[in-house]
Amino acid sequence: MRILILGGDGYLGWPTAMALSKKGFEIMVVDNYLRRNLCRNLNVEPLFPLPNLLERAKILKEITGNCISVRIGDCSNYTFLTKTVRDFQPDTIIHFAEQPSAPYSMLDHEAALLTLSNNLESTLNVAWAVREIVPECHIIKLGTMGEYGTPDIDIEEGWIEIQHKGRKDRFLFPRQAGSLYHTTKIQDTDLLWFYVRTWNLRVTDLMQGPVYGFLTKETMLDDRLLTFFNYDELFGTVLNRFMVQAVAGYPLTVYGSGGQTRGYINLIDSIACIELAATNPPKPGELRIFNQITETFTVKQLAELVRKVGRNRGYDVKIQNTKNPRIEREEHYYNPVYSGLQELGLKPTYLTDDTLQRAFKKIEEYSQNIKSDVFTLGIKWG
Amino acid sequence: MRILILGGDGYLGWPTAMALSKKGFEIMVVDNYLRRNLCRNLNVEPLFPLPNLLERAKILKEITGNCISVRIGDCSNYTFLTKTVRDFQPDTIIHFAEQPSAPYSMLDHEAALLTLSNNLESTLNVAWAVREIVPECHIIKLGTMGEYGTPDIDIEEGWIEIQHKGRKDRFLFPRQAGSLYHTTKIQDTDLLWFYVRTWNLRVTDLMQGPVYGFLTKETMLDDRLLTFFNYDELFGTVLNRFMVQAVAGYPLTVYGSGGQTRGYINLIDSIACIELAATNPPKPGELRIFNQITETFTVKQLAELVRKVGRNRGYDVKIQNTKNPRIEREEHYYNPVYSGLQELGLKPTYLTDDTLQRAFKKIEEYSQNIKSDVFTLGIKWG
Numbered sequence: 001m002r003i004l005i006l007g008g009d010g011y012l013g014w015p016t017a018m019a020l021s022k023k024g025f026e027i028m029v030v031d032n033y034l035r036r037n038l039c040r041n042l043n044v045e046p047l048f049p050l051p052n053l054l055e056r057a058k059i060l061k062e063i064t065g066n067c068i069s070v071r072i073g074d075c076s077n078y079t080f081l082t083k084t085v086r087d088f089q090p091d092t093i094i095h096f097a098e099q100p101s102a103p104y105s106m107l108d109h110e111a112a113l114l115t116l117s118n119n120l121e122s123t124l125n126v127a128w129a130v131r132e133i134v135p136e137c138h139i140i141k142l143g144t145m146g147e148y149g150t151p152d153i154d155i156e157e158g159w160i161e162i163q164h165k166g167r168k169d170r171f172l173f174p175r176q177a178g179s180l181y182h183t184t185k186i187q188d189t190d191l192l193w194f195y196v197r198t199w200n201l202r203v204t205d206l207m208q209g210p211v212y213g214f215l216t217k218e219t220m221l222d223d224r225l226l227t228f229f230n231y232d233e234l235f236g237t238v239l240n241r242f243m244v245q246a247v248a249g250y251p252l253t254v255y256g257s258g259g260q261t262r263g264y265i266n267l268i269d270s271i272a273c274i275e276l277a278a279t280n281p282p283k284p285g286e287l288r289i290f291n292q293i294t295e296t297f298t299v300k301q302l303a304e305l306v307r308k309v310g311r312n313r314g315y316d317v318k319i320q321n322t323k324n325p326r327i328e329r330e331e332h333y334y335n336p337v338y339s340g341l342q343e344l345g346l347k348p349t350y351l352t353d354d355t356l357q358r359a360f361k362k363i364e365e366y367s368q369n370i371k372s373d374v375f376t377l378g379i380k381w382g
Numbered sequence: 383m384r385i386l387i388l389g390g391d392g393y394l395g396w397p398t399a400m401a402l403s404k405k406g407f408e409i410m411v412v413d414n415y416l417r418r419n420l421c422r423n424l425n426v427e428p429l430f431p432l433p434n435l436l437e438r439a440k441i442l443k444e445i446t447g448n449c450i451s452v453r454i455g456d457c458s459n460y461t462f463l464t465k466t467v468r469d470f471q472p473d474t475i476i477h478f479a480e481q482p483s484a485p486y487s488m489l490d491h492e493a494a495l496l497t498l499s500n501n502l503e504s505t506l507n508v509a510w511a512v513r514e515i516v517p518e519c520h521i522i523k524l525g526t527m528g529e530y531g532t533p534d535i536d537i538e539e540g541w542i543e544i545q546h547k548g549r550k551d552r553f554l555f556p557r558q559a560g561s562l563y564h565t566t567k568i569q570d571t572d573l574l575w576f577y578v579r580t581w582n583l584r585v586t587d588l589m590q591g592p593v594y595g596f597l598t599k600e601t602m603l604d605d606r607l608l609t610f611f612n613y614d615e616l617f618g619t620v621l622n623r624f625m626v627q628a629v630a631g632y633p634l635t636v637y638g639s640g641g642q643t644r645g646y647i648n649l650i651d652s653i654a655c656i657e658l659a660a661t662n663p664p665k666p667g668e669l670r671i672f673n674q675i676t677e678t679f680t681v682k683q684l685a686e687l688v689r690k691v692g693r694n695r696g697y698d699v700k701i702q703n704t705k706n707p708r709i710e711r712e713e714h715y716y717n718p719v720y721s722g723l724q725e726l727g728l729k730p731t732y733l734t735d736d737t738l739q740r741a742f743k744k745i746e747e748y749s750q751n752i753k754s755d756v757f758t759l760g761i762k763w764g
Contacts, residue, residue: 078491109460109507109510109514112506112510113503113506113507116502116506117499117502117503120498120499120502120569121495121499124495125491125495128491132491151551152551153544153546153547153549153550154547154549162535162544162556164536164542165535165536167534168535169535172556172558174556175572176554176575179576180573180576183572183576186572187502187573190559190565190568190572191498191562191565191569193558194559194561194562197709198763198764327580333549381580382581
């Protein structure tokens with residue numbers, strides 16, 4: 001199976017590419033270094049060394065013999081994307097090529113516009129390129145659990161049957177997100193659902209929760225194969241940020257009361273889910289949606305877990321409840337269904353002290369790279 | 383009240399501007415001539431003479447003394463838009479500045495991308511400009527009934543309470559559109575709803591059905607004040623197209639069985655609804671949604687009405703059921719609520735033989751302009 005990975009330089013893209021290459025799939029990765037450029041411009045560089053994508057593919061080949069083809073270019077450039085799809089003739093496209101940060105999308109008008117146009121144009125282009133060149137190709141799109149927000153009803157996997165005034169119909173589960181970034185993901189869903197119905201595309205939309213961790217079989221082979229790991233307020237997801245804060249002796253910054261509940265997933269499971277989706281494609285004309293999480297935590301619980309493990313490792317970890325820069329409910333109902341991927345075969349890797357211990361160790365090796373001034377950058381929603 | 387009308391050169395924008403100017407509102411219109419350029423490029427020029435926007439404002443002033451300020455520029459250019467908003471300091475912005483054609487949005491990749499980027503970027507820019515410059519300003523956004531599609535349940539006005547597994551919450555009514563254009567309108571709704579919640583904007587979203595007619599008090603003053611009237615497959619809405627087909631002796635092209643039911647509204651009422659929305663703004667933090675239609679018809683019923691009136695005027699009107707180029711249900715349940723605007727004071731102008739007669743007369747005066755080859759251009763959804 002030929003798998004084209006768009007956004008292959010990113011936190012998820014690169015370890016996914018390595019893992020799927022190891023499994024024997026033929027892999028091409030595409031990236032325009034958008035995330036690298038944004039992180040450099042905003043001075044929120046990642047923690048680990050990060051050879052460029054061509055170098056990383058070369059290193060992987062030297063170490064494992066596995067080949068990953070690389071193309072540098074922009075998926076919102078249709079000429080580039082169609083040439084790539086035409087040359088590679090993928091059976092599956094995994095679409096990570098989006099601006100993935102909620103705080104970045106709230107920074108200013110320019111960042112909002114970049115997020116909106118990059119995310120939607122790349123998705124539009126993927127749908128068109130598949131229709132024009134490889135109509136049987138399976139598109140795996142990374143969505144987010146954040147599309148649903150925090151409704152007062154149980155969150156189903158993508159769809160809901162609504163009974164209303166004695167009649168009923170099936171609809172996309174209602175979506176109402178907490179940032180512009182998350183809103184662009186809702187808009188992606190609208191877009192793909194339209195083209196699936198119209199052109200009989202095959203699409204899997206993975207509603208993923210925040211991913212944590214960075215240690216996979218392949219990233220552990222050599223530090224130069226580690227993934228794009230941010231720990232700053234802009235691009236660092238919450239658990240990753242907490243671990244680095246603990247190592248830096250910086251208080252864990254919990255927004256508001258910390259009662260915000262979300263579904264989380266280990267990077268290893270995120271990759272496993274993508275492989276399961278790829279090897280079990282939906283039929284033409286189907287938009288298949290999975291909720292890609294394995295367990296739920298409040299932010300407070302995550303902070304307490306990190307504090308416990310940090311203290312065991314000799315750190316004096318403090319938790320600081322800061323004014324919430326986001327507009328969100330801090331105490332709310334949250335009951336998502338997430339059985340679909342486990343029915344396909346996912347064996348969850350739950351968050352344990354041991355997982356955190358091993359992550360701590362690697363972060364400690366790079367502790368001289370930590371810049372504490374990026375933990376709090378003062379980005380506000382309101 | 384200062385009202386800024388974005389897309390003021392269009393089918394709705396121009397007559398709305400004239401009517402609101404007559405009522406004593408201070409009006410500025412903005413347009414980048416996108417629709418004019420597309421119609422010229424695709425050779426689907428409008429039926430009536432169309433002096434440019436600055437000329438039309440001058441003619442209106444000569445005839446009525448009413449002043450409309452004009453700025454030519456692109457709302458997806460944020461520098462231009464913010465300068466305009468800063469200079470004019472509107473109390474209300476009416477946002478018509480979108481690519482409005484479903485068939486155009488399905489033409490090819492370039493048209494799809496233009497529709498997506500123009501419509502969403504202009505809406506993003508409007509939200510940002512209001513937040514940064516005139517945070518109390520009321521945004522009136524033209525949505526479409528097409529956002530809802532044709533669900534098997536009653537269509538409420540924008541919102542629905544969902545009962546699910548013993549709990550309940552209120553959500554946007556589920557949306558599932560029949561073209562890329564209509565999908566961008568769903569995406570607009572997502573975007574505005576996010577910024578309303580986050581920034582306490584005041585927004586009215588008008589889910590409008592296809593508008594018909596072109597005779598208003600102001601357009602009847604002088605033919606040079608007539609509106610942008612398309613009758614082609616790309617930009618002509620169904621009833622307008624049927625009337626011109628009848629006058630041209632061309633069969634009325636009904637797609638498929640013609641059982642497609644939609645809500646319709648006379649241009650006069652469309653303008654009245656916008657005035658009602660403007661003079662009754664929602665409170666900050668409210669996304670108020672109205673279904674802007676006054677009655678429902680099947681396409682077949684419209685064709686029969688036009689045939690009846692056409693025959694009375696001596697035309698041998700034929701109805702031709704053509705293969706449906708769209709992907710849509712031709713027989714379906716359709717029961718929308720549309721009481722909100724009538725509760726605000728709208729007195730509906732229903733579709734009568736007399737309304738059609740008067741429209742026919744004016745079309746006949748320009749029958750030498752009709753180009754029959756634009757009735758059917760062969761644009762297909764699939």
